[in-house]
Each structure stands twice: as C-alpha cells, then as structure tokens.
Amino acid sequence: MQHIQVAVGVIVKDGHVLLAKRPEHLHQGNKWEFPGGKIEAGESLEQAIVRELSEELAIEVSQQHAWFSLDYDYPEKRVSLHMSIVSAFTGEPRGNEGQPVEWVAISELGQFTFPDANQPIIDKLQASDWD
Numbered sequence: 001m002q003h004i005q006v007a008v009g010v011i012v013k014d015g016h017v018l019l020a021k022r023p024e025h026l027h028q029g030n031k032w033e034f035p036g037g038k039i040e041a042g043e044s045l046e047q048a049i050v051r052e053l054s055e056e057l058a059i060e061v062s063q064q065h066a067w068f069s070l071d072y073d074y075p076e077k078r079v080s081l082h083m084s085i086v087s088a089f090t091g092e093p094r095g096n097e098g099q100p101v102e103w104v105a106i107s108e109l110g111q112f113t114f115p116d117a118n119q120p121i122i123d124k125l126q127a128s129d130w131d
C-alpha cells in the first residue's frame with residue numbers, strides 16, 4: 001500500500017486555529033484540514049511546513065515546534081501525519097490555491113468535518129491550554 005509522510009501545520013493564535021477546506025477532487029476532499037502536505041525527499045518536517053504554508057497560505061513561518069505524529073490507514077493508503085505547532089508567522093493567511101480558510105475557536109472544532117485520521121489532533125488541541 002502507498003505510504004506517505006505528511007507535514008501538518010497547526011497554526012495557533014489567541015485560542016484559534018487556522019483551517020483550510022480540501023478541494024473536492026482530492027483524497028478526503030471537501031473536509032476541513034490543517035494546512036500542509038507531503039514531505040519531499042531530503043526535507044525535514046520544519047522545511048516542509050515552511051514550504052507548504054508558503055505555497056498554500058502565502059505566509060512565512062518564523063516559529064514552529066514538532067508536536068506529535070500519528071499513523072492512519074485509509075482504505076487506499078497509509079498516512080503518517082507529523083504535526084508542527086506554528087506560533088509565529090508573517091503575512092496574512094489566504095487560500096493561495098482558491099481554498100476557503102477560516103480561523104476557528106479550538107472549543108468549536110467539533111462543528112467541522114475533518115479527514116478521518118484527524119480525531120486525535122482535535123482531542124489533543126481541546127485537552128491543552130493555549131494561553
């Protein structure tokens with residue numbers, strides 16, 4: 001089975017996180033995601049986060065730290081998601097590829113539909129103190 005390594009940017013600001021909507025035609029399409037994408041050969045997690053968030057949101061990440069990782073088996077592929085908490089960036093995030101983006105209160109994440117692999121991320125966000 002295909003197995004991909006994914007850099008996932010959890011951008012936290014004032015008790016909110018930034019979500020983006022996955023385009024319908026993609027794997028897990030039309031669901032809300034944390035911005036990010038496949039880690040390329042030779043790239044570190046930190047480098048992949050900087051590149052993906054520049055490509056997808058047109059921001060420049062200036063502070064981040066690795067948070068945790070998880071593996072999940074979709075019927076068609078296995079993903080390893082590597083989460084990084086982004087705590088500082090420059091620029092105003094926008095959907096650089098036409099995708100809707102939204103700042104959502106961590107307490108309200110339950111209202112959104114995420115890819116099936118994401119539940120532990122939501123649980124951990126809601127269990128942590130972000131002040």
Ligand SMILES: Nc1nc2c([nH]c(=O)n2[C@H]2C[C@H](O)[C@@H](COP(=O)(O)OP(=O)(O)OP(=O)(O)O)O2)c(=O)[nH]1
Nearest residue numbers: 006008027028033034035036037038079115117118
């Ligand atoms: N970015 C992101 N991907 C997620 C999340 N949850 C989740 O299961 N995924 C999965 C969906 C995809 O199978 C995979 C990300 O791969 P992708 O194909 O979208 O990666 P990419 O942005 O590099 O896109 P591309 O190179 O194919 O254009 O990870 C999430 O919260 N954010």
Ligand SMILES: [Mg+2]
Nearest residue numbers: 035036037038
């Ligand atoms: Mg992506």
